[in-house]
Amino acid sequence: MxxxxxxxxxxxxxxxxxxxxxxxxxxxxxxxxxxxxxxxxxxxxxxxxxxxxxxxxxxxxxxxxxxxxxxxxxxxxxxPSIYPEPGKGLERVVAQWGDSTLFWAAMGYNFSGKGQADLFANAPPEAARALAEDRKAMSVNMVRHRPGDAAAAYKSYLRRLSDMLDDTDYLLGAYPTVADFACYHALWFTRKRTPSMAGVLQFTPAVSDWLDRMAAIGHGTxxxxxxxxxxxxxxxxxxxxxxxxxxxxxxxxxxxxxxxxxxxxxxxxxxxxxxxxxxxxxxxxxxxxxxxxxxxxxxxxxxxxxxxxxxx
Incomplete structure (x- = not known):
């Protein structure tokens, strides 16, 4: 291949x-x-x-x-499969939610307040304006969260993820599935790219521990x-x-x-x-x-x- x-x-x-x-x-x-x-x-x-x-x-x-x-x-x-049986239908449904509903709530939260300062701390002002204009052009068909609405939704979704991790290492069982990878990346952005906003993760320690397990997987060769x-x-x-x-x-x-x-x-x-x-x-x-x-x-x-x- x-x-x-x-x-x-x-x-x-x-x-x-x-x-x-x-x-x-x-x-x-x-x-x-x-x-x-x-x-x-x-x-x-x-x-x-x-x-x-x-x-x-x-x-x-x-x-x-x-x-x-x-x-x-x-x-x-x-x-290892990211669609293990018998739950691959549920895995795909949760992944679709993670890539859409969860993601856009997280990004609405991440880009508010101090998050933007984190993102552009070492960049000239024109870089922030260029990114904003680019993403505006890409979002013409979307209804975006206002910051307060995004924050409220994100906090609720983190609680739901925490509930899923009550007695298991990953969202749907003992091993990662596509659902874990699809729900991980928006939270990764909060933690790694907008650290001033990452305090929200402290209220769900089970989620923070799961993030550590996911990050430890690495990126291959x-x-x-x-x-x-x-x-x-x-x-x-x-x-x-x-x-x-x-x-x-x-x-x-x-x-x-x-x-x-x-x-x-x-x-x-x-x-x-x-x-x-x-x-x-x-x-x-x-x-x-x-x-x-x-x-x-x-x-x-x-x-x-x-x-x-x-x-x-």
Whole structure:
């Protein structure tokens, strides 16, 4: 199998989710550091427009969104599983809650008050303004928490996580599942990136202990790589997906072979354009050509993404 290439940056919480899963599965991977804000021309050469972080590249296959990346890594290294039976349905439901409801409450809290001062302590004022404008553009389809509402929700959610950890080391049992990784990364951001706001974690010591256990997993074996090398890998490769489901599920009246766009429903609405070559129960795939990357297949999860026919 081709190398695992993760396009990410150090402070990205969703990247931390994937870095930790790579560590849990004891995988070796190559690290391409991408810009925190737009423009991201090297990433766009692979994705066609999608710019959320992280993105996983394997040869000429490009996997977008951590929900789908988790499925790919499970295929690459089935053990230890992040979807252990018999609770994989519940694990996925809790993970989806962690990646959405919990995450946005946490980030609303983290970016309030002293949190912003932590984030930009060593940065010029224009850096804070640039990030704010970038994230505003990515959030045009979202309703965001006000700081007080975010704080109240976050504290309640931490209590719920604490209740889940009453008599077990991990949220759903004796071992980590995808639910743990999806609920961890927003709290990691509170603890590591906005330490002035991290006092909220002291009220749930079971959660703090769980955070320590999760952090101890580590990130696997990482090797530095650069964007030009990653694009060259794509150009020299033939797409060959690791996604196993292939049955066409037509919910839009859009046949395979149609030129379409795919975009996130909410955060990060920038569309990717290409030829629809898969629309299954779980994912979409676009075939697209780039002057530098050659022919690539770009994969998206079905949940959370919109499919539209490209009108002439």
């Amino acid at each position: 081709a190398d695992l290439i993760l396009h990410h940056y150090a402070t990205s919480p969703f990247s931390e989710k994937i870095r930790l899963i790579l560590g849990y599965k004891k995988l070796a991977w190559k690290s391409v550091i991408i810009p925190q804000i737009a423009p991201k021309p090297d990433l766009a050469a692979l994705t066609g427009g999608y710019r959320r972080t992280p993105v996983l590249q394997i040869g000429a296959d490009v996997y977008c969104d951590t929900a789908l990346i988790c499925d790919v890594l499970e295929h690459v290294a089935p053990m 990482m090797e530095g790589f650069d964007a030009a090398q990653a694009i060259a890998v794509a150009a020299a490769s033939t797409p060959h997906t690791l996604l196993s489901d292939s049955t066409f599920q037509d919910d839009h009246g859009i046949p395979l072979g149609t030129r379409v766009t795919i975009a996130a429903e909410s955060f990060g609405p920038e569309p990717s354009e290409g030829e629809l070559i898969a629309a299954t129960r779980t994912h979409y795939t676009l075939r697209r050509k780039d002057a530098r990357a050659g022919t690539v297949h770009v994969h998206f999860p079905r949940i959370g993404y919109t499919l539209r026919k490209l009108e002439p």
